[in-house]
Amino acid sequence: MPTQAEVPGIVAEVRRRLAEASKQGVHLQVVKDKLEDEWLYVVVAPSQPGGRALDHAETMSKIEREMRRQGTDHLLLVPTLED
Numbered sequence: 001m002p003t004q005a006e007v008p009g010i011v012a013e014v015r016r017r018l019a020e021a022s023k024q025g026v027h028l029q030v031v032k033d034k035l036e037d038e039w040l041y042v043v044v045a046p047s048q049p050g051g052r053a054l055d056h057a058e059t060m061s062k063i064e065r066e067m068r069r070q071g072t073d074h075l076l077l078v079p080t081l082e083d
Contacts, residue, residue, distance in 0.1 A: 001039075001073065001074045002035060002040045011033050013072075014063060014067075015029075017067075022047070025055075026051065026056060027047045027048040027051060029045060030042055031082065039074045040074060040076070042076070043078045044060060044080070045080050045082045046081070056079060063077060
């Protein structure tokens with residue numbers, strides 16, 4: 001379970017991984033984060049128009065899995081569309 005003190009580092013790591021994904025053509029950005037009920041929810045939206053929803057979902061799922069393997073539990077990347 002992430003603590004409030006760990007949130008900035010975890011979110012920074014998610015941002016770093018999303019930046020890496022943008023080099024592969026999947027353009028996503030962190031919109032906000034929220035620590036609630038032992039879970040860290042990181043809301044992610046497209047940073048450019050276009051892109052396939054399937055690619056976005058696969059990228060977010062991959063980041064979650066990799067970070068869990070590295071010890072970051074209770075992390076969910078939540079997709080959204082910006083207004």
